[in-house]
Amino acid sequence: MEHTINTITIRGSLQALPQFSHENHGRRYWRFILEVPRLSGSVDTLPVIAEESLIMELDPCGGEMLTVTGQIRSHNQRSDGVRHLLIFVFAANILPEDGEPINEVFLEGPLCKEPTFRRTPLGREICDAMLAVPRAFRRADYLPCIMWGRTAQDIAACHVRNRIRIYGRLQSRNYTKMTDEGPVERTAYEISALSAEILDTEDPF
Numbered sequence: 001m002e003h004t005i006n007t008i009t010i011r012g013s014l015q016a017l018p019q020f021s022h023e024n025h026g027r028r029y030w031r032f033i034l035e036v037p038r039l040s041g042s043v044d045t046l047p048v049i050a051e052e053s054l055i056m057e058l059d060p061c062g063g064e065m066l067t068v069t070g071q072i073r074s075h076n077q078r079s080d081g082v083r084h085l086l087i088f089v090f091a092a093n094i095l096p097e098d099g100e101p102i103n104e105v106f107l108e109g110p111l112c113k114e115p116t117f118r119r120t121p122l123g124r125e126i127c128d129a130m131l132a133v134p135r136a137f138r139r140a141d142y143l144p145c146i147m148w149g150r151t152a153q154d155i156a157a158c159h160v161r162n163r164i165r166i167y168g169r170l171q172s173r174n175y176t177k178m179t180d181e182g183p184v185e186r187t188a189y190e191i192s193a194l195s196a197e198i199l200d201t202e203d204p205f
Contacts, residue, residue: 005108006133006141008089008170010046011067012036012101018055028052034066034089037101044103044172045187049073050091058094067095072105072133072170072191074141085142087189089170103169105191108199109133110161112142117156127152131164144190151196163199168192 012034021031029049036044048068060066070092077084112132119125127147132140145166147155155164173188 005106005165006071006135007069008072008105009067009069010034010036010048010089010103010170011065011097011099012044012046012103014060014064014066015045018050018060021049030055031088032060034068036103038103038171044170046103046170046172046189047088048091049088050094054091054094058096060096064096065098067097067099067102069093072107072141072143074143085144087143087170103171105166105168105170107131107133107143107145107168107191108163108165109140109143110163111158112140112160114160115156115158117152125149125152127156129155129158129164131166144188145193146190147193147196151193154198155196158198165197165199166191166193166195168194 015033015035018030018032021029023029029051031047031049034046034048036046038044068089068091070090073088073090075086077086109131111129113130115127115129117127125148129145129147131143131145133143134140158164168191171190171192173190175186175188176183177186
C-alpha cells in the first residue's frame with residue numbers, strides 16, 4: 001500500500017460471511033462488516049473491503065474475531081442522480097485472533113472545506129471537519145471527522161488547506177433520512193478524534 005499517514009487497526013466480530021463486492025483491473029474484492037464494541041457498550045458496524053486473496057487465506061465463519069489493518073478509503077457513488085460518499089476500511093492484512101476490541105486510526109491531511117462548529121442542546125462543543133488524505137497518483141480520500149471540546153475549538157479556528165494530524169477511531173452512526181418514498185434508515189461513518197494536532201505546513205496537494 002502507498003506510504004501515507006492513513007492507518008487503521010480494528011478488532012471485532014465478523015457479522016456475517018464476506019460477500020463479493022466488485023472487480024477492478026482484474027482483481028476481485030470482497031466486503032464484510034466487522035462489529036467493534038465501544039467502552040460505552042454501543043457497537044460500531046464497520047465495512048471492510050479486502051482483496052480476494054486475503055479472504056481465501058482466512059476461511060472465515062460468522063461471529064469469528066478478526067483483526068484488520070489497513071487504510072480508511074472513500075468512494076463517490078452516484079445513485080439516482082445523487083452522489084453518496086462511501087467510507088470503508090481497505091484491508092492490507094487480516095488475522096483471526098481473539099482479544100479486546102481495537103479501533104485505532106491515525107490520519108494526516110489538509111482540510112478541504114471550512115470546519116463547522118456547533119453545540120449540542122446540552123452545550124457540548126462539536127466541530128465537523130473534512131480531511132483530504134493524500135493517496136498515490138495525486139488522488140485523495142475525503143474523510144469526515146468530528147472533534148469535541150477544546151479540540152473542537154482549536155480545529156474550528158482552522159481554514160481550508162491547514163494540515164491536521166488526528167488520532168481517533170472510526171465510528172458508525174445510524175440516522176433517518178426523509179425521501180420522496182418516506183423515511184429511510186441509513187448509516188454514516190466518521191472519524192471521532194481523541195486528539196488532533198494542527199501542523200504548520202500546508203499540504204502540497
